[in-house]
Amino acid sequence: MYDFELLKPATIDEAAAMLAEGDAQALGGGQTLIPTMKARLAQMDRLVALSGIDAIRGVCTDDDGRICIGGGTSHATVAREYAKSYPALASLAGRIGDPAVRSRGTIGGSLANNDPSACYPAAALASNATIVTNTRDIGADDFFQGMFTTALEEGEIITEVRFPVPEKAAYEKFIQPASRFPLVAVFVAKFADGVRVAVTGASSDGVFRWSEAEQALSDDWSADVVAGLAAPGAEGMISDLHGDGAYRAHLVKVMTARAVKGAV
Amino acid sequence: MPKDTGIGASTPRREDVRFLTGKGRYTDDIDVAGQAHVVFLRSDVAHGRIASIDTSAAEGVEGVVRIFTSKDFEGVGGIPCGWQITSRDGEVMREPKHPILAEGKVRHVGDPIAAVVAETRAQARDAAEAIVVEIEDLPAVIDMKAALAEGAPRVHDDLPDNLCYDWGFVEENREAVDRAIAEAAHVTTLDLVNNRLVANPMEPRVAVGDYARHDGSSTLYTTSQNPHVIRLLMGAFVLGIPEHKLRVVAPDVGGGFGTKIFHYAEEAFCTFAARALERPVKWTSSRSEAFMSDAHGRDHVTRIELALDADHNFTAVRTQTLANMGAYLSTFAPSVPTWLHGTLMAGNYRTPLVYVNVKAVFTNTVPVDAYRGAGRPEATFQLERVIDKAARELGVDPVELRRRNFIREFPYQTPVAVEYDTGDYDATMDCLLEMIDRDGFPARRAESEARGKLRGLGINCYIEACGIAPSKLVGQLGARAGLYESATVRVNATGGLVVMTGSHSHGQGHETSFAQVVADMIGINEDQVEIVHGDTANTPMGMGTYGSRSLAVGGSAMVRATEKIIAKARKIAAHLMEAGEDDIELKDGKFTVMGTDKSVAWGDVTLAAYVPHNYPLEDIEPGLEETAFYDPNNFTYPSGAYACEVEVDPETGKVDVLAFAAADDFGNVVNPMIVEGQVHGGIAQGIGQALLENCAYDAEGQLLSASYMDYTMPRAHDFPMFQVDHSCRTPCTHNPLGVKGCGEAGAIGSPPSVVNAVLDALASGGHDVAHIDMPLTSGKVWAAMQGRGDK
């Protein structure tokens, strides 16, 4: 780890000001950033810890019935709070990493990082969530812009994530056995006005919506309809030690069908 | 009958208390006053010529003590190899220099180029980053076939074909084997890969070098399975320090699995630098560094052919293997694909003719050496896989095919040099079949099918040669060292005793099981016996622990030393009781004059030895301390039968292990609980190899599985509860305990049954898949079901 100065702001404004100045980076739960720093793959003069900002921690429900999760809320909290009201989301959060990762890691950090194999991006995209920052609201469709790339500006802080709650949803995660991140995972969300299917782990462009499946499922909500679809093309799919593109494409289909079958 | 003390008792492991409560004393816990820290700058390319190394900026970094490069090691030996193989043409193997720091070229990712010694580790790391190294990239040779091809880039400039040796065994049988295969009623051929693995002991390697100015002696604290071997290799061949000026200490060691047998450059560096700087130097490997500097395991590419006659008797086995040596020869690397592999190719079967050809190949990868089982898993895997394939081709029951060919008469001289002393392969197979309820399998399969899953059962046998010793034999086979073991038993005046053993425990529980043996022999409490190991300053010269040899060889030395103690104590007792020595009997810690009620307690005798007021000084010396060296006359041959039951998800190719059973014959058993634990660990690593673990390089020689994000270590949840039985016992005929060794069996016996089970499951789903190379990841299994597997 390279040397750095640790700053602990108490408010969003303070944090934003600190991040605006020079070579600074936000620290959420540190479950991605700290290992990267330990490997000396990340270097900054100042690390701005968001963990002291009460305003971005915790959960509530807004007037539209959307669930609102503070950007600094831990995976463990989400897993606990939404077991009944949004079980697919709670189950996703409850299967990230191990207990230590879940009690430190945050939803804001996960979305900001936009790892192509991260779980939360699939939930946000399938739920058509709104990512709220210290400066604006960003729709999920606009937020994710390719692997490790988002609409966030330098120094912009995710303060809250608002999830419309679907009628039915499920997250099917097929793990990469070493990292236990998704090899391929699919979040399926059925709303009154249609179905959204978001896929993570598969594409080298990061999380994406599988529009053919969305269309078919919006017309006919059944696992069988997925079985009738062609798997998405293997082109552009991640190919690595744990599975080639064709396999990942195939898994997209299998996980989608299973998600539909298991949706609650 | 289960006993509650002594030989045969499941005494809880005394060492676990300190391991589990954080009180173990590992090498990294050792900080010597005034120590500096070293960080190695390692190559990030697989192959290249070092054009220049500029350390000027790095030398200015705060805290830097000194920066070393290969220039500082002129006149210092390379890391030696402990085993020499002779090729078929009579030439000895090629043995390129393995410098402590890269000389002229880097040959694998992780090859150390420079070493920075600084006041703190962080400072050393900063300075290492400030070193400017110019490397002219050279094309890397990664694939073994490509390495042997005409015109391939040379890993070592003076070796034209990257070949280390071309070994034939038994060369005289070659023609007869060829003939038998040409004339066979049926020949089954199988091409397979035995995947490269990283041992990944929980504790990464650490070395602390220290130099004593007052007497010019050096001390190395290191994570080693065999401190005496390190002292010999490093002292005599690398640094030129005589044994009496060099002490090597391997304290608590957090797992070895073979990878801590070898003498590593970092050990020599720390010892050398401590002397050069006259201050202690410490190196602690990071996990990332371990992936690219610990010797890897396995990595064989093999073709095996099994010939059968019309009655399904095996008539010949012929194998050709390419064995990856990596960029340099690690300490025992040449022996693994040869003597630890070729000699096992008869397996449990009466195959009269065997020919094994091994070409060892240099590549731009981390050196490969022994890993749990070392050569024997590779032998077992190919043999037990080809037998299953033959059974499938011939439409016969794979268990019956094995039974038809079992060896049933002992001693049995194999056509591959070794002679099995005992065994009963039917007994372990019978035991296994009972454990797994083979008859109930069709019903279980139907139940899985009802859930949309494919169920498979895989069974195999194994035999291994362990208790790695006979110095005479291994000397003929190319070992440059002896392989005896030693023990000193020091009885104290008040009756307690210390055993100083040349074996080394790094998880095996010797402190418990060795104490059980000695306590049992004398008839005292186990807690009166202390086992000391791991320090060349207070243990007799011993060869350490690997090859399931500790109890069979080290334990035997301890028995011999204890016998000497008892013989002397009996003389003292006879004197004390004024009786004839032959009339004295030792029982339950008491010496009794047979047929009388006259007795003296163990403690009376030991006290007399050290307070010799009433003592036969004219016949025997005072004191009670004896040393024995033990060198057996054969290997030991544990054997067994293993079974694995799996379920395959046909939609995803994911394999779940539902049941795993092992019936082993380890001869006599000292501590059944420890034996069971050893088998569990071995099976975990075997299933790990079969389904999960894979050390992979890309074509440029970058390590793809360089961290736990990509190298799949097995986790508890990957396994069912194992069923383990070791009630079938044919005691070893040539060591005093009748023990055979159990440390490697699990890792040797389990991979074939896993693969056999998966292929059986696929076959039940109509997928005629002849083979899938390990690890059987879900992606590979799925691809095989689509008809586009590797083969």
Ligand SMILES: Cc1cc2nc3c(=O)[nH]c(=O)nc-3n(C[C@H](O)[C@H](O)[C@H](O)COP(=O)(O)OP(=O)(O)OC[C@H]3O[C@@H](n4cnc5c(N)ncnc54)[C@H](O)[C@@H]3O)c2cc1C
């Ligand atoms: C062993 C292990 C297993 C894991 N398994 C999974 C898994 O299965 N699935 C999965 O999805 N993830 C997994 N993770 C990652 C985990 O979910 C991380 O917690 C998450 O990716 C990052 O969140 P964090 O709060 O720890 O962010 P940090 O590591 O602190 O930061 C990550 C990045 O986000 C930025 N950042 C942090 N917070 C904010 C914010 N509020 N606004 C703007 N930018 C911010 C940081 O500057 C940094 O660039 C795993 C991690 C580990 C260590």
